[in-house]
Amino acid sequence: MASIALKSFVGLRQQVSTEKSHYFFTSQSQTKPPRKLKLQVLASKSSPRLTNRNLRVAVIGGGPAGGAAAETLAKGGIETYLIERKMDNCKPCGGAIPLCMVGEFDLPLDIIDRRVTKMKMISPSNVAVDIGQTLKPHEYIGMVRREVLDAYLRERAKDNGAEVINGLFLKMDVPKDGVSPYVLHYNGFDGKVGGVGEKRTLEVDAVIGADGANSRVAKAIDAGDYDYAIAFQERIKIPDDKMAYYEDLAEMYVGDDVSPDFYGWVFPKCDHVAVGTGTVTHKGDIKKFQLATRKRAKDKILGGKIIRVEAHPIPEHPRPRRLLGRVALVGDAAGYVTKCSGEGIYFAAKSGRMCAEAIVEGSENGKRMVDERDLRKYLEKWDKTYWPTYKVLDVLQKVFYRSNPAREAFVEMCADEYVQKMTFDSYLYKTVAPGNPLQDLKLAVNTIGSLVRANALKKEMDKLSV
């Protein structure tokens, strides 16, 4: 537009030659600045200042990721909306949190139902190994109920100034430019019981998608799909004398009968146990695996009553796109679940917080508009911090969940005190501490020994069938 106006102006002046160069210059200067901006790293300094209001950010989903994100945003002076469909949602979930989460997120101790200090790993041939003997007295794995944890984190976000909306997010209109707001459409349920709720819209400057595996935000930004594992879990109320055994103990069963690529578990809950299993490759057989898990644990859960059956998808890897424009995905929606252990609560809460921190920083506490580069900082930091953890667990899963002999070797390896210390340290504190090189070497030799022995036996077993 401007260039055309300029041209007519030039024509009036009738100074073709000089004005022509002027025209070129102006048109160049019009296209160039955004280009230059793109190459620059400092983002917020160039983005427009907001007048009369603070930055508005919507967090979709009120799980650990959403709750942590909303709290950080609200603390950072950003106008925060948290949209959650069901306030008392009791998500099927193992519910284990590492010790460092209690400190980092300042969780009150009463939301932890149980403190697990012993893990039992049980191999396909029923060799049981107790891990956790190396734990210090104050160390434990916390077992929480998700409905309690989620509600607590949401409540805290609210206390810090976030507005919690009970509503079902439907879709969002993505703006064409970098300053217009995103328009979110949702069904509001506030103050109503049942019914479809009323259709409402909300205008925000940025969106954090924390809405889990079937994320609608991810769909809206065309984030692509991930492979997922299906986890199946039964909550079983067992007699008190049996429950005493699970007081502070969790069990992991490995084997082809239980799951071809994951593990079966018995986790203690507040007054019952959760028995479950998961798989990626053989989803159709999950019922069979569940039966097998129950059978393997049979002696210990005898006389139990199933009070609840649940199943849910677990992402296997991050989505191809975790970020577009001013929309970022965190938690399960982004796919931040580790392999091998299938842990996600801590990583969800942490990613929500990290993303929120990036927005707070990029907007200078809500004073400026944010753009994709601000959010990219969150991704960069995330990948840098946690990529090694994810990779190590992926390697572990590939090596040790591969086959029954590998699982036997895994359990044999876990009997080693050094291994237990290392795994618990890295699980509880989420830092990979450098080990003792001599011990590492010993461990490597022993592990290879175990693998070779188990595979040799497997060879012999194959001969038997023929």
Add this chain to the structure above:
Amino acid sequence: MSISLALFSPPTQPPLLFPSSPSTKPHLTLKPHLSLRPSKFLTTTKASAENGAGTSPTAATALEIQPDQKVAETPQQVVKKDESSVGVNGSAGAVETEEDKVLSQFVDPKWVVGTWDLSQFQKDGSTDWDAVIDAEARRRKWLEGNPETSSNDAPIVFDTSIIPWWAWIKRFHLPEAELLNGRAAMIGFFMAYLVDSLTGVGLVDQMGNFFCKTLLFVAVVGVLLIRKNEDLENLKKLLDETTFYDKQWQATWQDEKPGSSKN
């Protein structure tokens, strides 16, 4: 997704786990007879699977004289029933009977309190480790077909590491050792010859050379890893597999350029 999940959770799930202590007893009384069970068991299940569900009940009744086999066989049939009914209603009745009857346990006279009784494996005054390996392979094979409940009262204490390393070597490496050693020697000699002819460094001098030492190492590892032609393919697959997860993570960053230009 959610629909299929809903199918998994029947609204009314009656208690599925019943005490099954009565069925422990027959096993104990039949102990001597059961020692032959693993192999026998395998053949009977095969037969019943071929017969199909229609005829298997009769097969079960015919075998009534051997109660242990009947017990072992019924779960197979019930599992079948259960799977077909799950789609409809998640019928709990089938699960119940299945849970009730199965208490199959590995029984062998030489398997004593969770380990192989080594005193029963003596041959000429020393332990016959080959027999132990055989026995353990048989036990694991059996467990694969009949996963058994883990128990705190009777823990499994057998650990394969009690079998000395030379027993493994003797059993699993020696048959192949001749071939591998021969191959390694041929490759080593040829490489030494090649290096000598190309560089003029003699065999003795090569030993002191870092490059040649590396070459030697590569040759040995290569001989160990690539034993058959398929191994090459397998190694390639393994490499793909190890980098697959990296690629899944990297996808976000490949997206960066088109993503930011759209913005």
